[in-house]
Amino acid sequence: MPNxxxxxxxxxLTLLHVKEGELLSSDYMAGSVNVNPAVVRKELKNLGDHGLVSSKEGRGGGYALGKPAVQIYLSDVYRIVSERPVLGRTNDPNPDCPVGKQINDHLGDLYHRADEVLLAELGQLTLEVFGRKFD
Amino acid sequence: MPNxxxxxxxxxLTLLHVKEGELLSSDYMAGSVNVNPAVVRKELKNLGDHGLVSSKEGRGGGYALGKPAVQIYLSDVYRIVSERPVLGRTNDPNPDCPVGKQINDHLGDLYHRADEVLLAELGQLTLEVFGRKFD
DNA sequence: AATTACTGTAACAAAGGTTATTACAGAATA
DNA sequence: TATTCTGTAATAACCTTTGTTACAGTAATT
Structure with a gap:
């Protein structure tokens, strides 16, 4: 994940948690993260599709958490935003080479285990716990 | 790591291990991995700078492992090739926002722990063990 | 000595992926 | 009806990674 x-x-999510009770606009949040509002809307829409965020359209609308922060695991966040395995992509090796023919299978196993341990680690933290670190 | x-x-490294005893050329290895020979030379030079690979210049030269495969941990490989933390880069958030001001510190802690567990997992495998999977 | 076959390395081009930007439709409130 | 939001698409800008080319340096071979 290079991004x-x-x-x-x-x-x-931390903003939504810290300001729980209010609806936050994409413009406001973009100002805190320092990215473009459209990017914020896209990411929040994506998180919303997975139940972590709810949104209200129209004037006075905005975003809020879609479920309690104690039920949001950082592993959920990771799963939602990362489409590639942690260890990166593989090549398209030469199938005529004994190593080339098999390497992607073995790399696949390794990548899978790496993702597993990462998810296990991130699964130990909820957004609520993470949010306690903030004043 | 998006790459x-x-x-x-x-x-x-697997090629060098499987064909231990011979010197392999960057052209040959590039043919197996299916990338450009210059890319292979760059990566092998990098691995060589960290002691995993030795090289011999000139006619009849090539590459070999720089130390026994039982002493090469996959965590070493990961450390050498990945300059960014597994969870990706951070943003440049707004320091005027309470969350923005602190988030990178807390993300830093998290990224560090994520790297640790990944290294611990990869540290359980040596190149020798990995190489046994190949015919 | 000259030739050959390699590595080491730099400079630059190409490709790919991520983020920014702009724009506007649609929804809900005032 | 005007306003203020989200949803979303299209496109540009940017950045990183990889490919490509080229050539200097080194060592064996002839």
């Missing part, structure tokens, strides 16, 4: 989507998503 | 350097590096 900053995890950081962005967790920042957004 | 394929880990896969490339491990493929190269």
């Amino acid at each position: 900053g989507r995890f950081a962005t998503a967790l920042h957004l | 394929g350097r880990f896969a490339t590096a491990l493929h190269l």
Whole structure:
């Protein structure tokens, strides 16, 4: 994962948690994260599709958590924003080479285990616990 | 890590291990991994700078493992090829926002722990063990 | 000595993926 | 009806990674 989507998503969720009770606009949140409002809306829509965020359209609308922060695990966030395995992508090796023919299968196993341990680690933290670190 | 350097590096090291005793050329290895020979030379030079690979210049030269495969941990490989934390980069949030001001510190802690568990997992495998999977 | 076959390395091009930007339709409130 | 939001698409800008080309340096071979 070369990008900053995890950081962005967790920042957004933390804002929603810290300001629980109010509806936050994408413009406001974009100002805190320092990214474009349209990017915020896209990411929040994505998180919303997975139940972590709810939204209200129209004037006076905005975003809120879609479920209690104690039920949002950081592993959920990771799963939602990262489409590629942690260890990166694989190549398209030469099938005529004994190593090339088999390497992707073995890399696949390894990548899978790496994702597992990462998810296990992130699964130990909820948004509520993470949010306690903030004043 | 959005890229394929880990896969490339491990493929190269596996080739060197499987064909231990001979010197392999960057052209040959590039043919197995299916990437450009110059890319192979760059990556092998990098692995060599960290002691995992030795090289011999000039005619009849090539590459070999720099130390026994039982002493090469996959965590070493990961450390060498990945300059960014697994969870990705962070943003440059607004310091005027309470959350924005602190988020990168807390993300930093999280990223550090994520890297730790990943390294611990990869540290359980050596190149020798990984290489047993191949015919 | 000259040739050959390699690595080491730099410079630059190409490709791919991520984020920014702009724009506007649609929804809900005032 | 005007306003203020989200939802969403299209496109541009940017950045990172990989590919490509080229050539200097080194060591064996002839």
